[in-house]
Amino acid sequence: MRAFPSLKGQASFAGLWWSATTGRHVGYESWVERDVAMMLDFDPGVAAFSSQPFWLCWPGGQRERRHAPDFFARRADGCGVVVDVRPDGLVDPRSAESFAVMEDACGRAGWVFRRTGGPGVVLAANVRWLAAYRHPRCLQPVIADAVMAAFGVPAPLFAAAEAAGDRLGVLPVLFHLMWRGVLAADLAADLLGPRTVVRRAAEGWR
Secondary structure, eight states: OOOOOOOTTOSSOOEEEEOTTTSSEEEESSHHHHHHHHHHHHOTTEEEEEESOOOEEEOOTTSOEEEOOSEEEEETTSOEEEEEEOOGGGOOHHHHHHHHHHHHHHHHHTOEEEEEOOOOHHHHHHHHHHHTTOSGGGOOHHHHHHHHHHTSSOEEHHHHHHHHSOHHHHHHHHHHHHHTTSEEOOTTTSOOOTTOEEEESSSOOO
16 A cells, blocks of 8 residues: 655665565565564465555544554464554554554454564564575475475484585575474574584474
8 A cells, every 4th residue: 555665764674575485476564574574484374475565544533543554464363463562662652543443443344453563583583594495496306205204203403414415405495494484493592503403393394
């Protein structure tokens, strides 16, 4: 419903996020919104999502009020999720009213409303790293099979990568499988490193 202008001297940084979930670009108006778009893309329960999806209008004193939420996500189970991105410290009375009206409207529609200040620093950094390998071209089937075999039991990231083959060739595939949720680690605890313990989260990647 709204464009994403980029002007000289503006405080925020607008851009486009390429979504591996939909194969399309999704706009964002700030780096925090970019990280939220990234997390929606990373969530295996999200089937599709878009930005600035609609206007919600309501009476407001002398003139009509309106608000466009930042994202709308459709979950795999069919549920709709409306997301507004605003850290606690930036919620003023006017925006608090907008969020309250949006939450009420979403409840009436059978949707879920969420306001978020974005993911934690460590989680965002780790998912941002994995996002570099989100494109399907990173999947090499033969290597993926070897990686899954190497993680028959939870193992340190580099040790299992070396067990699967040449580490430089294996790591892009390993990170792609982590992006897809086939392999998992505690991404909120610490930055990914050679000794990060990785485990299977699904039986296979196919």
